[in-house]
Amino acid sequence: MYDVLIIGLGCAGYTAAIYSARYKLKTYLVGQTQGGLGITAAEVGNWPGNIEITGPDLMENFHKHAVSFEEVTLKLARIDKVEKIDGGFKLYQDDGCTVEGKTIIFAMGSNKRHLGVEGEERLSGKGVTYCATCDAFFYRGKDVAVIGGGDSAVEGAAIAAQVARRVYLVHRKNTFRAEPYWVERVKARDNVTFVLERNLVEIQGDQKVSGIKLDQPFEGNDVIPVDGVFIEIGADPATGLAQSLGCEVDAKGFLAVDPTMKTTVQGVFGAGDITSASNHFAQFVTAAGEAAVAANSVFNYLQTKSN
Numbered sequence: 001m002y003d004v005l006i007i008g009l010g011c012a013g014y015t016a017a018i019y020s021a022r023y024k025l026k027t028y029l030v031g032q033t034q035g036g037l038g039i040t041a042a043e044v045g046n047w048p049g050n051i052e053i054t055g056p057d058l059m060e061n062f063h064k065h066a067v068s069f070e071e072v073t074l075k076l077a078r079i080d081k082v083e084k085i086d087g088g089f090k091l092y093q094d095d096g097c098t099v100e101g102k103t104i105i106f107a108m109g110s111n112k113r114h115l116g117v118e119g120e121e122r123l124s125g126k127g128v129t130y131c132a133t134c135d136a137f138f139y140r141g142k143d144v145a146v147i148g149g150g151d152s153a154v155e156g157a158a159i160a161a162q163v164a165r166r167v168y169l170v171h172r173k174n175t176f177r178a179e180p181y182w183v184e185r186v187k188a189r190d191n192v193t194f195v196l197e198r199n200l201v202e203i204q205g206d207q208k209v210s211g212i213k214l215d216q217p218f219e220g221n222d223v224i225p226v227d228g229v230f231i232e233i234g235a236d237p238a239t240g241l242a243q244s245l246g247c248e249v250d251a252k253g254f255l256a257v258d259p260t261m262k263t264t265v266q267g268v269f270g271a272g273d274i275t276s277a278s279n280h281f282a283q284f285v286t287a288a289g290e291a292a293v294a295a296n297s298v299f300n301y302l303q304t305k306s307n
């Protein structure tokens, strides 16, 4: 039986594994995507100690660090089910294997939100995608729309503007949640058009995207012809498994944790984008901080139990 089962291979999961290993805990780290959402960040300029680093490079460093410990077993798999057993918990993987541990840290992050407009599901993968920074490269010389007003959308628009002919940044407000750093970068590009106070109501196209329809005309037209649509309207915490164990979520649907990252179920902890900690401020640095605290709490919990 492992001391700790950590689910999630993003910033929080890797950090929790590093700290657990240094506490000499027998650690099982499992997830589907190595690097999690962190690999979608084209540029990270707010990870202290690196003036600038790409998301994939940063996550590669995390990965190498975590697997450098003999205490850490890393597995690429999806967890389909989790249940309480005598003395701990049991994970059921999609490869048919099961793993048991005394404690769990949920660090599964979040799932990208969909808009739910006509044409979106039908044209998904045919011009509609949910990661501007990952997919912009395929739209060299083309026209694209990025939807949203947070860091993901505005950073995505900045990256897309480096390759696309024109980028329409469509946002339902005229103010941005994104860091002013990114907004200024986008404003400095002459191939970005801000389409503000407009909602996207339909994505048009037959075999592939041909345009977006707005709820109000923009410069006299309610349809803007584009080849790609990057939907960047945030993400919802992946709390399904934790809830199946009885963990509570807060009013916004995040995993409820106390300041020690304990959930409402004994032996179960959370860290990163999945949690209600850090006032829902989803950053590399907050995810890493929460994960360090979660691993420390696991250590304290196991010490108390063994005394």
Ligand code: NDP
Binding pocket: 041, 043, 044, 045, 046, 115, 147, 148, 149, 150, 151, 152, 153, 155, 172, 173, 176, 177, 232, 233, 234, 235, 280, 281, 282, 283, 284
């Ligand atoms: P956010 O939740 O921060 O922003 C979502 C944006 O989408 C908001 O502007 C919101 O509008 C808009 N939106 C939400 N729902 C709809 C809808 N149905 N129709 C139209 N617009 C909608 O999500 P992000 O993915 O941008 O960021 C998530 C977290 O990750 C944040 O904490 C962010 O700081 C962080 N992040 C950090 C990065 C970095 O540090 N380099 C890079 C990327 C993300 P409104 O403003 O009106 O609510």
